Amino acid sequence: MSDLEVRVQRKDGEDAAVALIGELDISTVDRVESALRDLEEEQIGILLDLRELHFIDSTGLRMVVSGDARARSSGRRFAIVPGPDRVQRVFRVAGLEKRLTFLEGEMDGHS
Amino acid sequence: MINGQKAGRRLEAQYAASRILAEAMTLEEATPRLLSEVGGAIGWRVGDVWVVDEEAGVMRLVAHWTDGLDTSVFETASRDLTFAPGEGLPGRVWERDEPVWIPDVVEDRNFPRSTFATEAGLHAGFSFPIRSGGRVLGVIEFFTDEALEEDEELLRAMDAVGSQIGQFIVRTQAVEALRGSDARKSAILESALDCIMSMDHEGRVIEFNPAAEKTFGYTRDEALGKEMAELVIPPSLREQHRAALERYLETGTGTIIGRRLELRGMRKDGSEFPVELAITRVDLPGPPVFTGYVRDITDRKRFEQELREGELRLRQALAAGQMGAWTWDIAGSAVSWSEGLERMHGLEPGSFPGTFEAFQQDIHPEDKERVLGAIRAAVHEQAPYHIQYRIVRPDGAVRWLEARGEVYRDDSGTPLRMSGVCTDVSERRDAEEVRARLLEGEQAARAQAEEAKERLAFLAEASRLLSSSLNFERTLQKLAKLVVPRMADWCSIDVPEDGSIRQLAIEHVDPAKVQLARELRERYPVDPAASEGLPKVLRTGEPLLYPEIADELLEQVAEDSEHLQIIRDLGMISGMVVPLVARGRVLGVISFVSSESGRRFDADDLELAKDLAARAAVAVDNARLYQERSNIARTLQQSLLPPGLPEIPGIEVAARYQPTGEGNQVGGDFYDLFERTSSDWIVAIGDVCGKGPDAAAVTGLARHTLRAAGIREQRPSRALELLNDALLRGGSDRFCTVVCGRIERSGDRVRLTVACGGHPLPHVLRASGVVEPVGEHGTLLGVFPDPEVRDVTVELEPGDAVIFYTDGVVEDRRPDTVWEKRSFSSLVQHCAFLGSADAIADCLEREVHRLHPEGPQDDIAIVVLRVTP
Numbered sequence: 009m010s011d012l013e014v015r016v017q018r019k020d021g022e023d024a025a026v027a028l029i030g031e032l033d034i035s036t037v038d039r040v041e042s043a044l045r046d047l048e049e050e051q052i053g054i055l056l057d058l059r060e061l062h063f064i065d066s067t068g069l070r071m072v073v074s075g076d077a078r079a080r081s082s083g084r085r086f087a088i089v090p091g092p093d094r095v096q097r098v099f100r101v102a103g104l105e106k107r108l109t110f111l112e113g114e115m116d117g118h119s
Numbered sequence: 120m121i122n123g124q125k126a127g128r129r130l131e132a133q134y135a136a137s138r139i140l141a142e143a144m145t146l147e148e149a150t151p152r153l154l155s156e157v158g159g160a161i162g163w164r165v166g167d168v169w170v171v172d173e174e175a176g177v178m179r180l181v182a183h184w185t186d187g188l189d190t191s192v193f194e195t196a197s198r199d200l201t202f203a204p205g206e207g208l209p210g211r212v213w214e215r216d217e218p219v220w221i222p223d224v225v226e227d228r229n230f231p232r233s234t235f236a237t238e239a240g241l242h243a244g245f246s247f248p249i250r251s252g253g254r255v256l257g258v259i260e261f262f263t264d265e266a267l268e269e270d271e272e273l274l275r276a277m278d279a280v281g282s283q284i285g286q287f288i289v290r291t292q293a294v295e296a297l298r299g300s301d302a303r304k305s306a307i308l309e310s311a312l313d314c315i316m317s318m319d320h321e322g323r324v325i326e327f328n329p330a331a332e333k334t335f336g337y338t339r340d341e342a343l344g345k346e347m348a349e350l351v352i353p354p355s356l357r358e359q360h361r362a363a364l365e366r367y368l369e370t371g372t373g374t375i376i377g378r379r380l381e382l383r384g385m386r387k388d389g390s391e392f393p394v395e396l397a398i399t400r401v402d403l404p405g406p407p408v409f410t411g412y413v414r415d416i417t418d419r420k421r422f423e424q425e426l427r428e429g430e431l432r433l434r435q436a437l438a439a440g441q442m443g444a445w446t447w448d449i450a451g452s453a454v455s456w457s458e459g460l461e462r463m464h465g466l467e468p469g470s471f472p473g474t475f476e477a478f479q480q481d482i483h484p485e486d487k488e489r490v491l492g493a494i495r496a497a498v499h500e501q502a503p504y505h506i507q508y509r510i511v512r513p514d515g516a517v518r519w520l521e522a523r524g525e526v527y528r529d530d531s532g533t534p535l536r537m538s539g540v541c542t543d544v545s546e547r548r549d550a551e552e553v554r555a556r557l558l559e560g561e562q563a564a565r566a567q568a569e570e571a572k573e574r575l576a577f578l579a580e581a582s583r584l585l586s587s588s589l590n591f592e593r594t595l596q597k598l599a600k601l602v603v604p605r606m607a608d609w610c611s612i613d614v615p616e617d618g619s620i621r622q623l624a625i626e627h628v629d630p631a632k633v634q635l636a637r638e639l640r641e642r643y644p645v646d647p648a649a650s651e652g653l654p655k656v657l658r659t660g661e662p663l664l665y666p667e668i669a670d671e672l673l674e675q676v677a678e679d680s681e682h683l684q685i686i687r688d689l690g691m692i693s694g695m696v697v698p699l700v701a702r703g704r705v706l707g708v709i710s711f712v713s714s715e716s717g718r719r720f721d722a723d724d725l726e727l728a729k730d731l732a733a734r735a736a737v738a739v740d741n742a743r744l745y746q747e748r749s750n751i752a753r754t755l756q757q758s759l760l761p762p763g764l765p766e767i768p769g770i771e772v773a774a775r776y777q778p779t780g781e782g783n784q785v786g787g788d789f790y791d792l793f794e795r796t797s798s799d800w801i802v803a804i805g806d807v808c809g810k811g812p813d814a815a816a817v818t819g820l821a822r823h824t825l826r827a828a829g830i831r832e833q834r835p836s837r838a839l840e841l842l843n844d845a846l847l848r849g850g851s852d853r854f855c856t857v858v859c860g861r862i863e864r865s866g867d868r869v870r871l872t873v874a875c876g877g878h879p880l881p882h883v884l885r886a887s888g889v890v891e892p893v894g895e896h897g898t899l900l901g902v903f904p905d906p907e908v909r910d911v912t913v914e915l916e917p918g919d920a921v922i923f924y925t926d927g928v929v930e931d932r933r934p935d936t937v938w939e940k941r942s943f944s945s946l947v948q949h950c951a952f953l954g955s956a957d958a959i960a961d962c963l964e965r966e967v968h969r970l971h972p973e974g975p976q977d978d979i980a981i982v983v984l985r986v987t988p
Contacts, residue, residue: 034809065977066787066808066856066926073902074852101926102856102877103898103907 010063012036014043023053023085029060032068044075053084055111058091064098076108087111129276132160136280140287141452141474149287154184154259157280161273163261164188165241167197168249169209170257177201178209178257188264193239196232207231208246212258218247218274218281223266236262243267247277251285253531259284286450286533314413318347320406322364334415336387347411353385368407376400376409384413393420445524446538447475449498454478463520463543465512483509483517490522497526498534507544519548574727577605582734591742592623595707598735599624606727607711607718609691611636612699613645613653614707620645620654623707632689643682651675653696653708660705662697662732664725668712690714695725697732701740709735761791767800767984769864771956775964775981777927787814787855788925788978789822793829798864801829801838804923804982805857806878817853817901820845825859835859835874836908839900843876843908846901854901858894858923862984869915869986874908876900879926882943884959886918886988888951890944893921920959920985922947927977946970956985 010031017025024047028040047054056072058064064072072088079086087109090096099105135156143149154166168182179201183194202210207230211219221244224230225237236244239262246260259281314334317326327342335342335351342350348357367376376398384394395414400407443460447453452475458468464481471477482490486508497504504524509517524539584597595612602610603626612624622640627633647654651672656663665672668691677683691712699707709732713720720728764772774790787807795801803825807817824845828838838859846855856878863870873881877899880892893913898906915921924943950962960983967979 066806066854069899070808070852070854073854077902101879101896103896104877107898107903 010035012039014040016043016047018052023055023087025055025057027057027060031063032061032071033063033065034067037067037071041071041075044071048078048082048084051082051084054079054086055089056087057089058095059089061091061095064091064095069098069102069104072108073104125270125272128161129273132157133276133280135160136283137452137475140283140450143287146284146288149284150182151184153280153284154182155186157277158184158261159186161261161277163263165190165193165239165262167209167260168257169202169260171213171255172201175201177203178213181257188239188241190239190241193232193235193241196235200231208244208260209258212246212248213255216248216250216255218245218278220245220269220274222268224262240264245269245274245277247274247281249281249284249288251282251288251533256285256288283450286535314415315410316342316347316351316413317408317410319408320368322346322348322361324350325408326410331413334386334413335384341387350387351384351413353383353391356383381416384415392417395419442540442542444538444540445478446536447478448536449526449534460541463518463541464510465514465516481510481512483511485509494537497524498537501526504537504539507548518543518545520544570723577601578727578730578734581731585734585738591739594738594742595735596624596626598731599626599709602626602709602711602731604628604716606724606731607695607720608714608716609636609710609712611710611712612707613657613710615647615657615705618647620647620657636689639682639685643678649676653710656696656698656708657705660698660700662695662725662729664720664722665694666719666721668692668694692717693719695720695728697725697728699732699736699739701736706736706739706743761793764792765794765800767862767864769987770862770869771983771985771987773956773960773981773983773985775960775979777964777979787818788927788980789818790923790980790982791822791825792982793826795830795861800862801825801835802860802862802923802982802984803829803857804878804881804925804980805855806925806978806980807855808853813851814853817846817849817851817855820849821855821857825857829859829861833861834910835861835872836910839874839876839897839908840906843900843904843906847904849901851901854899856899860921860923867917870912871915871921872910872912874910876906876908879924879943881921881923882947883913883915884920884922884947884951886916888948890947890951892944915986917986917988920956920983922959922963923980923982924963925978925980927979956983959983959985 010033012031013029015025015027015029017027026040026043026047030036032040044054054075056075076086078084088111090110090112096105099108099110136153139149139152139156143152150168154168158164158166164186165188166182166184167180169178170181171178180194180197183190183197185194200207202213204210204214208219208221208224211229221227221230223242224244225233225242227233230236230244236242241262242264243266244260244262246258248255249257249259259277261277314331315326315328316324316331319325324342324345324347327337327339329339331342332338337350348360352360377400378397380396380398382394382396383391384396385391393416395416397412399410399412443463444457445460446455448455453473454471454475454477455473456464456471461468461471464471479487479491490506490508493502493504493506496502504522504526507519507521509519511517520541521544522539522541524537526534527536527538528534581598581601584601585594599610599612608627610624610626611622613620613622615621622637625633625636625640627636645653647657649655652663670687673683673686673691677686691714693713695711697709697711698705699709709728711720711724711728764774766772772792774792776788776790778788787810788805789807790802790804792800792802803822805818805821805825807814807821821842824842825838828841829835832838832841836859839857842855842857846853854877856876858873858875858878858881860871860873860881863872871883871893873894875881875894875897877897880894880896882890882892884890894911895907895909897908900906913921946963946966949966950959953959953962960981963981963983964979
């Protein structure tokens with residue numbers, strides 16, 4: 009069984025930060041998906057924080073991609089704080105590094 | 120007379136002797152009866168009793184008996200004779216102290232009476248001693264009218280009678296002696312009352328002997344002239360005394376004269392003490408004078424009191440200990456019982472007949488031998504007498520008694536008397552019995568509890584076994600193994616299949632027997648329509664219990680006599696057949712049979728079997744469902760793989776495919792290899808995200824699209840673009856990552872052109888051992904309308920290999936490993952210098968399994984192409 013913790017931080021009038029801790033795969037995507045959709049309904053921008061994610065598979069990838077696609081189509085912000093190398097590699101191999109919005113450097117509050 | 124008869128007669132004779140001696144008081148009384156009854160019992164005609172005259176040193180005749188023969192002359196002669204030791208038959212017996220037999224007295228040289236015997240017609244004779252205390256007191260002889268050979272048994276029996284008589288004599292003598300001494304004592308007592316006092320008609324002391332002085336403490340002088348009553352009679356009794364005296368004087372009669380009275384006397388110091396008093400009237404002319412004989416019986420009274428108290432205590436002890444006391448006069452065979460013992464035997468006190476026979480009668484028939492044996496042992500072998508036995512009361516109640524006793528002997532060791540106590544130990548024995556039964560019950564209960572625990576443990580193990588695998592055939596076979604031999608000697612599991620019955624499992628401890636059973640089944644397949652046993656259970660879904668497998672059942676099942684013989688030889692004793700039922704369907708049948716163990720199945724066993732079958736049925740049902748789904752999935756899966764790998768001249772091909780996860784979930788990986796033209800081929804490998812039918816559909820779409828596009832397009836990148844369009848059109852939001860390559864051969868040269876859409880890059884493994892990835896990652900397909908896909912071309916030399924793979928190969932979920940170390944390149948490096956595509960593929964597979972010891976989490980697909988050197 010994979011383990012995933014989803015931490016949602018919200019501040020009025022700002023993007024919601026969704027931190028994923030653990031593994032994002034076929035068994036844990038649903039939770040994240042529903043968290044994202046809840047936020048989408050409120051038309052809030054999403055900042056996906058992958059710094060403590062240590063695994064992502066194609067299902068996880070798909071969830072991120074579709075989240076990004078929905079945001080694009082509704083004009084919301086969808087940015088990703090890069091995770092460790094093993095996670096980023098998956099994005100790299102899939103050719104998604106340029107297609108998704110990855111933030112650089114440390115997170116130091118919302119901009 | 121035949122032996123049995125003889126033995127019976129001997130016994131009769133002994134009983135007669137015992138009876139007579141028990142009842143008689145004197146030898147004179149007993150003798151005639153002994154002769155007639157004993158003689159009659161043994162069937163002899165004439166009997167004599169001779170007695171030793173110690174003083175004269177000879178034996179004399181004291182009694183004679185005949186049962187009809189005219190022996191008057193013989194008798195007269197005998198009475199006139201005396202025999203010295205060794206003389207004649209009596210003398211011989213006396214001298215030797217042992218029985219003597221004369222087959223024919225007429226012929227005997229030491230039979231002085233032979234003439235008279237001839238006259239009376241007597242021939243055979245024998246004699247035995249009456250002995251006691253090691254002395255011969257007399258002899259008894261018997262004669263009959265025919266000559267007979269010595270009968271040892273008879274002699275022995277008569278010898279015993281002789282001893283009995285001897286004991287009887289001793290007893291009677293003792294009794295007489297006692298009586299004599301009693302009489303003598305009485306006389307002494309009568310004549311020697313110590314104090315002698317006389318008084319006149321006015322009651323005044325006129326005589327006061329020294330003993331009286333001592334006893335009462337008055338001197339003669341002090342006593343003379345004083346009223347007796349005042350001196351020696353306690354105040355409370357004086358008036359009585361005076362009144363009695365007056366009465367006597369008036370009437371001439373009284374109750375106190377000439378009788379021994381027990382009264383209280385008084386000493387000078389006023390202390391009272393018990394006395395025995397006898398008053399006589401002195402016969403003298405003139406006014407009466409009375410003499411009183413007084414004895415201080417303080418001691419005696421005290422003794423009597425102690426005795427009484429002792430008796431009381433004994434009685435109390437007997438009562439408290441619920442004991443009875445008994446005494447058996449061995450010589451006379453009289454038996455006396457205490458009241459307690461009588462009551463113990465259910466008799467009214469005083470109603471016990473007092474005979475040894477009466478004692479025997481009450482003993483429980485099963486214990487009689489034992490008791491008599493113990494008594495015999497005590498009397499003859501000085502064994503301690505301590506025994507428990509049952510008695511039967513008049514009302515039929517059975518009680519257990521515990522008896523203890525001792526044998527009292529005279530100086531020569533002859534047993535005189537046996538006495539002891541009995542306790543009713545029925546309650547104790549009952550309690551012991553109850554305790555023993557309770558213990559048994561407890562042990563049985565504990566055994567039952569152990570059995571129950573064992574059964575639960577067995578079921579738990581079975582459940583674990585059943586849930587351990589989804590391969591139901593293998594599971595059922597393992598189940599049969601678990602059952603044998605714990606539950607049964609044989610276990611077989613059968614399932615219905617296409618109208619017949621297939622044996623899925625058969626188990627027995629002995630594999631040779633298993634083989635036999637299998638062959639038997641093959642030769643004589645089970646008839647599904649049979650009316651008993653396995654087929655019946657299969658049809659009805661109801662279990663069957665055969666506590667005893669009767670031959671009739673075997674006959675019903677057997678097809679011919681040979682078959683019958685074989686199954687008879689299996690030695691089946693007991694059986695159970697239970698159905699495996701799930702969701703209303705009978706999936707199969709489990710049969711349990713016992714043979715060697717001798718076990719007989721009962722209702723409890725059937726319950727266990729049913730429980731086991733229920734669990735197995737659920738497991739089987741689940742497994743079957745799963746298998747069906749798996750079959751579907753597998754079928755689906757298979758359709759997504761190339762039907763076969765084409766032969767490419769000069770190029771070896773090896774493919775490995777391992778979908779992971781649940782068997783009923785179709786994998787998302789795919790690969791393909793097909794001929795494009797006579798000189799080029801397309802190879803593709805891809806990964807659709809996710810699993811399940813949806814992913815499978817996309818996988819199918821991808822593969823088929825690639826086939827079409829690959830054949831049409833020159834460049835692999837174009838094929839991928841077309842696939843991307845198709846995926847976007849398809850509507851599913853599933854994407855896939857793909858590598859598509861084109862292999863061209865021209866002469867010796869092999870060229871590979873590769874385009875990649877978001878997929879791990881294929882790696883080239885050069886013959887030199889160098890490993891290098893080829894291509895660019897590009898963008899995954901089915902998400903963006905404008906994926907980046909670019910063609911890259913490499914040349915392959917003989918011995919070079921190219922390896923395509925999906926990312927399940929290198930997937931690693933562990934958070935702390937460093938990626939670089941686990942890259943595909945390093946894996947491929949491990950497989951350098953192998954001599955074939957298959958070898959490389961195998962090597963890679965092994966490496967994958969090494970990386971994922973618990974099994975890979977994701978699908979794995981590997982395609983290896985190697986240019987033959």
